[in-house]
Amino acid sequence: MARYHIETYGCTSNRGESRHIEQALRDGGHHPADGPEEADVAILNTCTVVEKTERNMIRRAEELERETADLIITGCMALAQGDEFREAGIDAEVLHWDDVPNAAMNGECPTVTPDTQPVLDGQVGILPIARGCMSNCSYCITKFATGRIDSPPVEENVEKARALVHAGATEIRVTGQDTGVYGWDKGDRKLAELLDRICDIEGEFRVRVGMANPGGVHGIREELADVFAENEKLYNFIHLPVQSGSDDVLEDMRRQHRVDKFLDIVETFDERLDYWTLSTDFIVGFPTETDHDHAQSMALFREIRPEKVNITRFSKRPGTDAADMKGLGGTIKKERSKAMSELKMDIVGEAYEEMVGTRREVLVVEEGVGDSVKCRDGAYRQIIVQNASERGVEPGDFLEVEVTGHQTVYAFAEPV
Secondary structure, eight states: OOEEEEEEOSSHHHHHHHHHHHHHHHHTTOEEOSSGGGOSEEEEEEOOSSHHHHHHHHHHHHHHHHHSSEEEEEEHHHHHHHHHHHHTTOOOEEOOGGGHHHHHTTTOOOOOOTTOOOEEETTEEEEEOOBOBSOOOTTOOHHHHHOBOBOOOHHHHHHHHHHHHHTTOSEEEEEOSOGGGTTGGGTSOOHHHHHHHHHTSSSSOEEEEOOOOHHHHGGGHHHHHHHHHHOTTBOSEEEOOOBOSOHHHHHHHTOSOOHHHHHHHHHHHHHHOSSOEEEEEEEEOOTTOOHHHHHHHHHHHHHHOOSEEEEEEOOOOTTSGGGGSOOOOHHHHHHHHHHHHHHHHHHHHHHHHTTTTOEEEEEEEEEOSSSEEEEEOTTOOEEEEESHHHHTOOTTOEEEEEEEEEOSSSEEEEEO
16 A cells, blocks of 8 residues: 655645545545655645746755655646646656545555444445455555455445435445455355346436446446446446556556456447447556567557556556566656557547537536536536536536536536
């Protein structure tokens, strides 16, 4: 599990974004460090209100780069003037707020809270369905904390979901280290059955499925895709972390899938669903990744064209087998990360551009920056509605919107 250090500059909205980032990291089992020198990753949430502020952000980024193992830069300056950090020679990942938690987790599984109890956060109900996983990835330290999969009965998780709905949840997030292997410890993978049962609960709500490794999903891909197709309450969204487009690297990572199995799952969902979101993860710069391996990852990226992507530069976690491997230089990792990040922005931007001019049924999930709200459509695409209070729009509402524009990784819309 990672130790993180986060610094926030600027307005109240920025502080709110940092709280969301920190909550996600804590939910994932990660802990704050005493300072940047003690952290595995430092997060700089930037402001860009005036030129002097910009200079201060560059200077602080340079200091943090020297003080910590890995640096992530986010916030207003990162989004508006990300090239400034690159031109200053700062070795950091420049990311949107929403992408920071996954990047900080270094491609590891999230760590469910010890008691695996559901949590209601505003309109969002967090439902951990199990602890542990069936994987033994060479780079992941999470397994030391969680062990093998331990799955409560389906009925127990359904009752927890029902309690969240009765408490006012309009979105239920099904979480776990690896949701795809839920039930495997009892002899039968039961994710599809669980989702079907949750969707039978009375009430108006939506369900998002958390990370599911391809190795666990492959054997139930057809059954699972059918459940998505048959239940409108399920967001047509699945998070399948492929991590590499090279089978050689996947073997060194000790992943339980190879590229062909991952593609089998994507093809199955393409056949069953007309409109859905593929979310995936890539780790760039794994110690054994060659130029050819990286090219294979880039080729796979272009082939599958995922609508949501988490790109992580490999960093060593103490006690893992990958920590003993001879690492690649920081420059190589930086160049590969930059190339993939640029490809990501092109592909994700095209997906959101195609939404402009269309109408969507959305759920208002939470408040956004200023007087805006964050909404999700049926495929869990993020849509922002501005001037929310004037329009009488608030979290928990279901409404129809028309998409009017986009900012690469999210869209803007007007209520119809």
